[in-house]
Structures are given as structure tokens and as C-alpha cells.
Amino acid sequence: MGAQRFLPTLDFARELDQADRLRSFRKEFYVQPDSIYMDGNSLGLLSKRAERTLLEALDDWKQYGIDGWTKGKHPWFTLSEKLGERMAPLVGASAEEVIVTASTTVNLHQLVATFYRPQDERTKILADELTFPSDLYALQSQLRMHGHDPEEHLILVKSRDGRFLEEDDIIAAMTEDIALIILPTVLYRSGQIMDMKRLTVEAHKRGILIGFDGCHSVGAIPHAFHEWEVDFAYWCNYKYLNGGPGSVGGLYVNRKHFGTAPGLAGWFGSRKDKQFDLETIMTPATTAGAYQIGTPHIFSLAPILGSLELFAEAGIEQIREKSLALTQYFMDLIDHELVDMGFEIGNPRDELRRGGHIALEHREAARICKSLKEKGIIPDFRAPHIIRLAPVALYTSYEEVWHVVHTLKAIMTEKHYEKFTNEREIVA
Numbered sequence: 001m002g003a004q005r006f007l008p009t010l011d012f013a014r015e016l017d018q019a020d021r022l023r024s025f026r027k028e029f030y031v032q033p034d035s036i037y038m039d040g041n042s043l044g045l046l047s048k049r050a051e052r053t054l055l056e057a058l059d060d061w062k063q064y065g066i067d068g069w070t071k072g073k074h075p076w077f078t079l080s081e082k083l084g085e086r087m088a089p090l091v092g093a094s095a096e097e098v099i100v101t102a103s104t105t106v107n108l109h110q111l112v113a114t115f116y117r118p119q120d121e122r123t124k125i126l127a128d129e130l131t132f133p134s135d136l137y138a139l140q141s142q143l144r145m146h147g148h149d150p151e152e153h154l155i156l157v158k159s160r161d162g163r164f165l166e167e168d169d170i171i172a173a174m175t176e177d178i179a180l181i182i183l184p185t186v187l188y189r190s191g192q193i194m195d196m197k198r199l200t201v202e203a204h205k206r207g208i209l210i211g212f213d214g215c216h217s218v219g220a221i222p223h224a225f226h227e228w229e230v231d232f233a234y235w236c237n238y239k240y241l242n243g244g245p246g247s248v249g250g251l252y253v254n255r256k257h258f259g260t261a262p263g264l265a266g267w268f269g270s271r272k273d274k275q276f277d278l279e280t281i282m283t284p285a286t287t288a289g290a291y292q293i294g295t296p297h298i299f300s301l302a303p304i305l306g307s308l309e310l311f312a313e314a315g316i317e318q319i320r321e322k323s324l325a326l327t328q329y330f331m332d333l334i335d336h337e338l339v340d341m342g343f344e345i346g347n348p349r350d351e352l353r354r355g356g357h358i359a360l361e362h363r364e365a366a367r368i369c370k371s372l373k374e375k376g377i378i379p380d381f382r383a384p385h386i387i388r389l390a391p392v393a394l395y396t397s398y399e400e401v402w403h404v405v406h407t408l409k410a411i412m413t414e415k416h417y418e419k420f421t422n423e424r425e426i427v428a
């Protein structure tokens with residue numbers, strides 16, 4: 001694929017769009033005609049299917065009131081389980097190993113509360129310094145709840161270059177005092193894919209449990225969590241999964257752990273047939289469902305139903321194939337058009353390592369992002385110097401990528417960015 005045919009012309013971009021087998025999915029989305037959306041890895045766009053299933057859920061409320069829990073088009077009582085079943089193929093797990101519940105950070109809390117079992121000398125948690133800060137905050141507070149000082153008990157693997165992590169460095173840090181490992185599937189800045197299979201094998205050799213944050217990979221790349229024997233994982237559904245702002249998160253637990261009591265228990269983790277017995281002692285579900293806590297946010301679940309239809313129809317392998325082709329084309333065009341302008345590609349070029357977005361680095365990144373916005377292109381800025389650009393397989397065209405690169409070129413040539421300050425906005 002690195003050797004895919006490339007020409008810098010607009011005609012060639014259009015030719016690629018014509019040949020694109022996923023082309024028809026774009027019209028399933030609300031793509032705004034006067035802007036180019038490059039931020040699908042922060043918040044995916046609304047699809048017509050997601051809108052439909054959300055409206056259907058509202059209609060169930062309208063028609064059935066309380067009976068919406070068991071009646072209607074999408075009975076709420078088992079909606080999290082149903083979505084888990086439909087999401088399972090995207091993470092390479094069985095239906096029972098996946099539940100759609102809570103949010104990323106809450107699910108991390110749940111999983112650490114469940115699987116972090118410090119014993120004797122084994123008291124530390126291993127993570128990395130490039131991970132999303134919310135994960136670190138959660139880990140620090142979990143350690144404190146166990147009476148451990150995070151300064152000493154949270155070990156962060158260092159990056160050699162500020163962009164990437166080396167599996168060798170992580171494995172070297174899997175020492176006898178580590179009880180649990182939490183790592184990203186894909187790094188949120190550079191888009192590097194971690195070798196999850198290798199890391200899991202090495203962790204298990206040393207008797208350490210390992211879990212992954214899949215926010216930047218689920219919906220963009222295929223996974224085989226069960227086959228790799230990953231112990232647990234969690235992710236959000238509002239990025240590549242297009243579930244809408246604040247949509248309910250995903251959680252996977254390998255079946256070998258079924259029966260492990262939830263660290264943070266609540267009645268929605270009950271066996272469904274026992275839940276309404278309302279006994280004083282909980283009977284947890286014998287599936288990943290056990291790690292739910294309270295009543296699910298139905299209107300933040302409902303859009304995911306429609307969105308997942310699109311993933312089932314397109315197929316995650318085809319989505320990955322197009323995503324790689326889009327990012328390769330993006331890089332080819334950047335290499336061709338943005339020469340000597342101070343840009344550097346900060347994501348891995350290698351296909352085995354490259355996630356779903358381009359991390360374009362520039363000293364003036366914050367200002368360039370503001371320029372892009374003024375010109376109708378929606379990027380995503382990550383301090384201090386990264387412009388994240390995510391061409392999304394289901395709705396981004398090659399022609400849009402062409403326009404993004406040419407707009408960047410114009411911004412640099414005309415020094416259009418100089419009219420802005422080089423600071424980030426409140427939500428970046």
C-alpha cells in the first residue's frame with residue numbers, strides 16, 4: 001500500500017473517489033456542504049441511521065412510558081447487552097464479552113477497581129507518559145484509594161522521542177512489582193498502534209493483567225481482543241463510532257474473568273432475571289454485563305444502534321483498508337505540496353503502526369488550526385504543535401483531502417495564520 005499509485009492532481013483525487021468501494025456511505029452522513037470535517041477522531045459526524053434510532057427511542061418513550069423498558073422498538077432494559085453483541089465484531093470478542101455502558105473514564109475506574117489487586121510486593125500500575133491524561137487521573141485516584149502514593153506506584157514508561165512508545169521499553173518495565181498494566185491501543189496524538197498481542201503475551205508471562213484504552217482505534221482498525229487474550233478494554237463511542245457527543249462507552253472483559261466480582265457494583269450489573277428481585281445481596285451477571293453500574297443513558301445509547309448498522313454493512317476490514325489508503329494519500333500529498341514549510345509528519349508511516357489520523361506537526365500549529373477553521377476546514381489541535389487530521393473512511397473523500405492540503409499550502413504561502421495568536425481555544 002505504501003507503493004500505491006499517486007498523482008498530485010485534483011483529477012486523480014476524483015478518480016480515487018470514483019473507485020472507492022465505500023463511496024456510497026458518505027451520503028448516510030450529515031456532511032456539511034461548505035466545510036470539510038477532519039475531526040472525526042474527536043467527535044464523529046451524525047449519520048441518518050443514528051438519527052433514526054435516536055428518534056425511535058424517543059418515540060418509544062412517547063408511546064410506552066415506563067413500558068419502554070421492555071416494549072417498543074428497542075427495549076431499554078437490554079439495550080446495553082444488544083449493543084454489546086453488535087459491537088463485539090469490531091473488537092474481536094464474543095457478544096457476552098462486550099457491554100455498552102457508562103463512559104471511558106468511568107469504565108476504567110470500574111475495571112481498575114475490579115482487576116487491580118495489589119498483593120505483597122506486587123502493588124504498582126504500569127502505564128505510559130503519552131497516554132490520555134484522564135486515564136492517568138483515574139489511575140492516580142485508584143492508587144490513593146488503596147492507600148498507595150501514585151508518585152511511587154504509578155510507573156510511566158517514557159517515550160524516547162515524545163511521539164512514540166517502544167514495546168521493548170514497556171516490556172522492560174514489566175517488573176515483579178507490577179500488578180496491572182493499562183495502555184492505549186492507539187496513541188491519541190501520534191496515532192501509533194501498539195502491538196497489543198505482543199504486549200499481552202509478555203504481560204501474562206510475568207503474571208500481570210493487562211487492559212487497553214481503545215478510544216482511538218475502535219471503529220477505525222480491527223481488533224482481536226479475545227484471541228490476543230487481552231484481559232479487558234474500554235473505549236468511547238463518540239469518536240470513530242459516530243455515537244454522538246457523550247455517547248455511552250464500551251467495555252470488554254475476557255470470558256476467563258467472568259465471575260470476578262465488580263469492584264464498583266450497582267443493580268444494572270445484576271443477572272437480568274434477578275435484577276428486579278431487588279434482593280439485598282447482588283447476583284452479578286455472568287458476562288461483561290456484570291460491570292455495569294446504574295441505569296443506562298438511553299438517549300446516548302440509541303444513536304449507536306443506527307451507527308453500528310453502517311459498520312456491519314461496510315465491514316471493519318474494508319473500513320481499515322480505505323482508512324489506510326486515505327492516510328497514505330494524505331501523506332503523499334503532504335510530501336509533495338508542503339515542502340520546506342516547516343511541517344513534519346508525526347504519525348508512523350508504516351501501515352502496521354499507523355492508526356486512523358495524520359499528526360501533522362508545526363511550530364505554528366495553533367495558529368494554523370485557526371486559519372484552517374476560518375477557511376472552512378475543521379482540524380483538531382493538540383498542544384503544543386500537533387494538527388490532527390482524521391480522514392474518516394465512511395465519510396471523507398479523497399477530494400476533501402486534496403483541498404485540505406492545498407488550503408494548508410495557501411495558508412503558509414500567504415502567511416494567513418499570522419493574523420491569529422498561537423494559543424489553543426477552550427475546547428481543542
Ligand SMILES: *Cc1c(COP(=O)(O)O)cnc(C)c1O
Binds near residue numbers: 105132134184215236
Ligand atoms: C477521548 C478519550 C478519552 C475520553 O474519556 P471520556 O471518559 O469519554 O471523557 C479517554 N481516553 C482516550 C485515549 C481518549 O482518546
